[in-house]
Amino acid sequence: MSKISYLDHVATLLPPEEVATFQACYQQRLPKTIKVMRSKIAIDDFVQLVTDMGWKLEPTTNSDCFHVHTFTDSATLGQHFLHQGGFFYIQELSASRSAPLLDAQRGEIVLDMCAAPGGKTIQLADEGAFVIANEPLNPRRKALIYNINRTGMINTAVTNIDGTRFGNSYPEFFDKILVDAPCSGEGMSYKTGGPISRNEGLIKSLARMQVKLMDSAIQACKIGGTIVYSTCTLNQIENEEVISTITEKYKGVVELEFSKKYRPHRDHCGGFFVAKFQKTARCATSDSSPKIPLKTPDFNLSDKLQSQVKSYLAEQFGISNILDTTLFFSTTNTIYATTKDYQAIHGKLSLDKVGIPLFDISRDNRWIPLHALGNIFGQLASQNSFELDNKQAQAYAEQKDLHVSSNIHTTSDNFLLLQRKNYGFSLAKKVDDILKNKII
Numbered sequence: 001m002s003k004i005s006y007l008d009h010v011a012t013l014l015p016p017e018e019v020a021t022f023q024a025c026y027q028q029r030l031p032k033t034i035k036v037m038r039s040k041i042a043i044d045d046f047v048q049l050v051t052d053m054g055w056k057l058e059p060t061t062n063s064d065c066f067h068v069h070t071f072t073d074s075a076t077l078g079q080h081f082l083h084q085g086g087f088f089y090i091q092e093l094s095a096s097r098s099a100p101l102l103d104a105q106r107g108e109i110v111l112d113m114c115a116a117p118g119g120k121t122i123q124l125a126d127e128g129a130f131v132i133a134n135e136p137l138n139p140r141r142k143a144l145i146y147n148i149n150r151t152g153m154i155n156t157a158v159t160n161i162d163g164t165r166f167g168n169s170y171p172e173f174f175d176k177i178l179v180d181a182p183c184s185g186e187g188m189s190y191k192t193g194g195p196i197s198r199n200e201g202l203i204k205s206l207a208r209m210q211v212k213l214m215d216s217a218i219q220a221c222k223i224g225g226t227i228v229y230s231t232c233t234l235n236q237i238e239n240e241e242v243i244s245t246i247t248e249k250y251k252g253v254v255e256l257e258f259s260k261k262y263r264p265h266r267d268h269c270g271g272f273f274v275a276k277f278q279k280t281a282r283c284a285t286s287d288s289s290p291k292i293p294l295k296t297p298d299f300n301l302s303d304k305l306q307s308q309v310k311s312y313l314a315e316q317f318g319i320s321n322i323l324d325t326t327l328f329f330s331t332t333n334t335i336y337a338t339t340k341d342y343q344a345i346h347g348k349l350s351l352d353k354v355g356i357p358l359f360d361i362s363r364d365n366r367w368i369p370l371h372a373l374g375n376i377f378g379q380l381a382s383q384n385s386f387e388l389d390n391k392q393a394q395a396y397a398e399q400k401d402l403h404v405s406s407n408i409h410t411t412s413d414n415f416l417l418l419q420r421k422n423y424g425f426s427l428a429k430k431v432d433d434i435l436k437n438k439i440i
Contacts, residue, residue, distance in 0.1 A: 006186060006198045010234065018265060025265040031058075031067040032077055034088040035096060035119070037151055038064050039126050041087050041423055049421060050082070053390065062096055064126075073394070081390070081397035084439065085425045086151040086375055091119040094262045094272035098180060098230035101258065101276045104129035106325075108175040109345060113163045113217060116140035118147035120180055125153040130341035132174070132349065134159045134166075141352070149356055149440060152376040152424075154326070155339040158353040161292060164212045167219025169292040170349065172282070176226045177217045181210040183231035183238050186271065198235075207237045214246050218254055219283060227254065227277045232270065234261060239273040246277070253283045295350045299329040301343070309335065309358075312367065316411045318382030328358075335359040335367065337376060366413075371426050371440045374417040378424025384410055385417040386428070386435070393420045402428070402435040 007026070011019045036046045043064060047057060056070030073080055082088055099120040104110050106128035112121045115133035117140065125131045125148075133148065133156055135141040141160060148156050161169075163179075184203050210231070217227050229246075231238050239261065247256050259275035309328040313319040327340045338355030356376065359367040378385060392402055396418065410416050410430045418426045418435075428435035 009198060013234075013236070022263065022265040026271075030092065030264075030268075030270060031069060032071070033060065033065055033067050033091060033093045033096075034077070035062075035091050035123065035126075036064045036066070036088050037086060037122075037126055039128070040152065045421070045423075046082075046087060060093055062093070062100070065091070065093060065096055067093070075394060075398070079397065081393040081420070081425070084150065084397035085393070085420065085423075087423070089119055089122050089147070089151060091123075092270050094267070094269035095119055095232065096123060097260075097262065097272055098228050098274045099123035099178060101228045101274060102176045102178060102226050104131075104176060107341060109173070109341065111166065111174040111177045111217075111220065113166065113177060113179050113213060114181055115158075116144040118144045120178055121156060122147060122151050122153055124178070125155050126151075128155065129176075130339060130345075131156045132159055132345075132351075133157070134161055134163060136160055136162055145353060146440075149372060152356060152372060154337045154356045154376065155341060156355070157338075157342065157345070157349070157351045159350065160352045161350070164209075164216045165289060165292055167216035168289060170220050172220070172222045173348075174220055174225065175222055176228075177221050178228050178230070179210075179213050179217050180230045181213055181238075182206065183210070183233045184235065186233040186235060203235060203237050207242055210238060210242050211245050214242070215249075218246075218250055218277075218279060221279045223279055223282060225279050227279060228274060229277070230272065230274045232272055234263065234271040234273065239275075243275050250283060253281045254279050292350055294347075296347045297331075297351065297354070299331065299346070299354075301327070301329045301346070305330055305335075313377065316415075317377075317380075317384050317417055319377055319380040321380055322377070327355075329355070330361070333361050335361065337372075368413075369415050369427055369438075371438050374419075374427035375424050378417040378419050378426075379422055380424075381417045381419070384415070385419055387419050387422070388425065390420075393418075393425060396426060396428075396435075396437060396439060399437050399439060401437050403433055404430075404435055406433040 007023050036043050054072035058067040104124045104127045108129045110124050110129045111132045113134050115121045116135040121131050121133040135144050221227050254277040257276045262272040325339045327338050329336055334357050336355040337358050356372045358373045414430045416428050426439045
């Protein structure tokens with residue numbers, strides 16, 4: 001098929017007067033869009049901080065998302081210290097549309113069934129829900145874990161499961177589920193600068209898999225819960241036809257509450273499709289595959305550990321006002337932070353990772369602080385902390401050591417929590433007059 005076959009196909013779906021506008025718009029690159037991490041920094045503080053750096057932001061219909069029109073720093077947006085420090089996430093505006101439809105709340109267990117690279121998981125976790133981020137492919141799961149760690153989302157866990165198996169293994173387990181399904185990606189071709197060819201056979205194969213993922217999600221969702229389906233494609237086979245199949249198959253079980261197709265020429269964003277369902281009744285699983293074996297983690301969640309970590313943070317860094325929702329746990333080699341919502345699923349799901357690592361535990365049982373300690377709790381420190389300026393923060397984000405005054409106070413092990421504008425950024429080990437880089 002010719003390279004313009006996709007645009008020819010779209011031309012059959014649009015009013016004639018919109019075709020030329022769509023084709024022109026579709027081959028233009030969209031502005032960079034960022035999501036500010038509200039759980040880390042107040043939006044007004046972020047806007048002031050980057051405006052002082054010379055950035056020009058344009059608000060969007062999402063209150064925590066901005067188009068970046070002017071970016072004056074020498075580093076790229078992804079290399080900038082505010083990105084490396086977890087203050088924002090780069091996410092195309094259309095991709096930010098699906099997660100808010102779940103209206104995720106604190107205390108809820110939310111499944112992001114197809115989570116990598118992590119943008120929607122981070123959106124959901126930033127609202128306070130405990131998010132199970134699933135990704136069965138190893139390279140993509142590594143990117144997911146990196147982004148969760150970079151943004152300090154302790155209220156997360158990562159699974160490595162075929163998404164079609166959740167329904168049979170965990171029926172009516174999750175409060176809400178996002179199925180941002182693998183798709184043909186036709187809505188994102190602007191990233192490559194223009195039109196793409198179509199593979200109808202692949203599209204139909206993807207649609208069959210998308211229906212199976214929705215089967216699993218409907219079975220795994222609690223009655224009264226919400227399921228959101230989304231793709232970054234515009235064809236009807238992967239969108240309207242999948243939704244039609246689901247509503248017919250689960251009549252009386254789910255209700256379609258909302259759907260929308262975002263088109264570049266109308267909505268000034270990448271092509272995207274979303275649909276929101278509410279589960280109203282129980283449904284029987286038709287999946288006869290074996291249930292996923294349960295791997296119960298050997299975590300130390302004891303009250304003694306909670307007291308030990310809090311005492312360490314208070315004594316070493318003057319941190320005493322940790323949120324009551326925070327939960328610490330340890331394995332043989334590492335101490336982590338998560339939230340108490342994790343206790344509701346402990347031993348009930350097979351998990352690859354929970355929370356964020358704060359300390360390594362040495363062979364002689366010493367606690368060795370990690371980057372995330374400064375990133376997550378640094379803003380609470382009243383001692384043994386150091387305020388970076390923009391130049392220092394950027395150098396540190398580029399994994400460079402910093403030269404500083406030799407009379408800076410540190411812990412007995414020479415560690416410092418690093419801050420920018422009094423917000424947590426990272427951690428360093430001071431050796432003479434050098435801050436040794438510990439950023440991830």
